[in-house]
Amino acid sequence: SAVISQKPSRDICQRGTSLTIQCQVDSQVTMMFWYRQQPGQSLTLIATANQGSEATYESGFVIDKFPISRPNLTFSTLTVSNMSPEDSSIYLCSVGGWSSTDTQYFGPGTRLTVL
Amino acid sequence: SQKIEQNSEALNIQEGKTATLTCNYTNYSPAYLQWYRQDPGRGPVFLLLIRENEKEKRKERLKVTFDTTLKQSLFHITASQPADSATYLCALDTQGGKLIFGQGTELSVKP
Numbered sequence: 380s381a382v383i384s385q386k387p388s389r390d391i392c393q394r395g396t397s398l399t400i401q402c403q404v405d406s407q408v409t410m411m412f413w414y415r416q417q418p419g420q421s422l423t424l425i426a427t428a429n430q431g432s433e434a435t436y437e438s439g440f441v442i443d444k445f446p447i448s449r450p451n452l453t454f455s456t457l458t459v460s461n462m463s464p465e466d467s468s469i470y471l472c473s474v475g476g477w478s479s480t481d482t483q484y485f486g487p488g489t490r491l492t493v494l
Numbered sequence: 495s496q497k498i499e500q501n502s503e504a505l506n507i508q509e510g511k512t513a514t515l516t517c518n519y520t521n522y523s524p525a526y527l528q529w530y531r532q533d534p535g536r537g538p539v540f541l542l543l544i545r546e547n548e549k550e551k552r553k554e555r556l557k558v559t560f561d562t563t564l565k566q567s568l569f570h571i572t573a574s575q576p577a578d579s580a581t582y583l584c585a586l587d588t589q590g591g592k593l594i595f596g597q598g599t600e601l602s603v604k605p
Contacts, residue, residue: 383537412592421583421597422538471537482528483593485537 381406381474383486391492392462399458400489402472407452412483413445416469425470428455462493496522500584500596507574508604515569515599517584524586527560527567532581532598541582542569574603 382405392398402411410429414422426434426447434447448456459466469490475483497520507513517527526545530538544551544560544567551558557570571578581600585593 421595422593424592424594427592473537482540482543484540488535488537490535 381408381484383472383474383484385470385472385486385489387489388487389490389492391494393494394463396462397458397460398462398491399456400470400472400491402455402457402486404453404474408474409452410474411449411455412473412475413447413455413457414471414473414485416471416488418468422471425457459491462491464493467491467493496520496586496588496594498584498586498594498596500582501599502597504600504602506602506604509575511574513571513574513578513601513603515582515584515601517567517569517596519565519586522586522588523562524588526587527558528585528587528593529556529558529567529569530583530585530595532583538583571601574601576603576605579603 384403386401390398412427413425415425416422424437425440425445426436428434428447428449430449430452444460446458469488471485471488473483473485499518501516526543528543529541531541532538542551542553542556542558544558546562555572559568567584579602581598583598584596
């Protein structure tokens with residue numbers, strides 16, 4: 380299993396600003412994923428971040444809006460840029476695809492409110 | 495496109511009864527399906543994984559079935575307890591380890 384922490388746990392931001400969310404894992408992992416969970420909705424994958432390569436974004440998400448860094452095998456950041464109230468959501472990072480279980484482990488999430 | 499549907503309405507049951515949650519999917523043949531539990535303000539927690547060649551899987555009071563013909567998975571919690579109250583998500587694999595999640599079913603177990 381993996382223990383994942385995220386910072387900040389929550390934040391309230393003004394429209395037009397940017398917020399960087401950090402994700403730290405207690406072990407080295409190849410793949411990290413960033414998800415968004417809007418109020419009352421399920422999780423939607425934003426991008427996959429592999430160390431040493433550019434993140435792969437899902438349809439509807441672009442690097443200019445959600446730049447991602449993956450400097451090493453235990454850490455990643457997601458930035459929500461030029462925020463609008465529609466970006467209010469919970470952002471979660473996850474790791475998985477290791478060993479033979481194919482399970483994913485999630486961080487506690489960052490609750491973002493944009494005014 | 496791939497689509498996953500879970501019971502949209504909250505499920506309310508009495509303590510001690512069996513809770514049954516449904517996950518249906520279309521336009522896809524996943525290699526495996528997963529069930530997660532999510533409590534308010536927390537990230538999802540993995541419960542069970544069942545592969546396409548498995549009909550049923552059990553873990554303590556939990557049981558998952560996977561019918562690839564019906565494109566459906568059922569998630570059962572036997573002898574339910576108030577502590578089982580949470581939202582339960584099913585998820586299907588796609589290429590590269592990515593998961594597609596259902597919208598979740600909120601379960602409430604009354605004492």
